[in-house]
Amino acid sequence: MYEFIQHVINGLAAGTIYALVALGYTMVYGVLKLINFAHGDVMMLGVYVGYAVAFLLGREHLGTISGALLVFAVSLTACAAFGFFIERFAYRPLRDKPRLTSLITAIGISFALSYGFQLDLAVSVGGHSITLLPGAASRRFPAIITPTEWAVLGDNDVIIWNWQVISFVIALTLMGGLQYLVFRTRFGKAMRAVSHDHRVAGLLGIPVDTIIAGTFMLGSALAAGAGILYAIKDKSIQPLMGVMVGLKAFVAAVIGGIGNLPGAVVGALLLGLCEEFIVGYTASSWRDAVAFGFLIVVLLVRPEGLFGRAQAEKV
């Protein structure tokens, strides 16, 4: 029984990280009908920015609250700026072109990031070597949150770590905030209008470019947050880390019904649990096969995803 509880906790912890990435995916899809395949790599970028900040802060600030907040803040801001940048220069010029064009562009950005980061590039300024691109080797992500046991059940049978609780709380807060933003605010109202028809939204006075750029920035910032949480959990980072997480989050978003925010969260939690159980009770080599198999089953039974709905519409 304890083993089962431990798996549930680990599964939820993994699921919340997928959920944050999946939210960005589903939000961008909801507004632009674009699957932003570079999303996982934006997450990876956020992790490296966080790594750089933690490195610059130095050891004495590791594990402090202010240090952790600074890592998050800089990483989120940098990714939001990067999200703005790729939307402005890669996707916006293609907005009225066939959708496949943007999709392939997204894949291109993904490759550019994940392989570009595998280059070693450093410049020497005044005797100091400054790393611009980190290279392919994996690095150890500094412990910006000192891992401690938050709760222990039984005789050390179930351990809940503080970072698990922290990521769960952060993820839930962000989801709630996002849901509020989309359904209760003016910006959200505009987002929904743009998602239905950006040309008509423009006719109503909604600044479409601004709304889309904002959505991208928000999604990218969420990815950065997820990335830092992931790095805290996994401890090791490398430039290809975003590819699989991105794919899994995409699977989660599709399972929940792409474009649907609560769906993305539920899909991600289910996926996290599913993977954890597979790893815990069978062999870990089955993990990815089961994750994608789960997607296939959901698509066979409910092609619109668990929370997607077929639309009633008269024409």
Added chain:
Amino acid sequence: MAEPRRLGERAPCEPLLDVNGLEVSYGAIKALKGISLSVGKGEAVALIGANGAGKTSTLRAVSGMIKPGSGVITLRGESVGGLKSHEMVPRGLAHAPEGRGVFPNLTVQENLDLGAYLRRDKDGIAADLKKVFGFFPRLEERRLQMAGTLSGGEQQMLAISRALMSRPTLLLLDEPSLGLAPQVTQVIFRILRDINAQGTSVLLVEQNAHLALSLAQWAYVLETGEVAMEGTGQALLASEDIRKAYLGE
């Protein structure tokens, strides 16, 4: 280019919208080859013509949905050519597009709220909401229903009402009668007449030339991207050529 034929005398009024030598191309195809037209304050002006004559393109260029290739568009004395559509709304222009463009997964109320997106005056918005519900009581009954479940006529009513929610000085309407039963069309045009009588200027594109000409004080006949003829609604209705070409008589 020959000057278009002119039938009847236009009642003098203060200029509101002025379009001069408007050209629009889609790739290699020239949709508008130098259109000039104007709408005065309080006027209802119609654009009639066959499919592909350039009526919708004209509206789209005026409201900023497409970029004009050349030509000058002036609204209340300000040159507005090349502005984006969301920049036209605060300048007093509203465009109910072809195909209605209501948001099917939002309720009637939410659609109307979006029409007032740029406004902050809660009282004014409430008053205008009451006003459009006065025009189309059926929308009030279906306030909380998804717009996608409305009938075609109701969706058209919603599209017009949503455009009115920005309290425009100039309302562009693209084919409000398209696909609607004659009785429904009658209702909509009666309301459009009221809206115009209450001071909103209207630029109307319409296949149904008879309806358009009986509503409009002035009308332009478009042929393959050019203005072929213009005149008062009454004079055009009486013209032999128009009757043959557009009224099926």
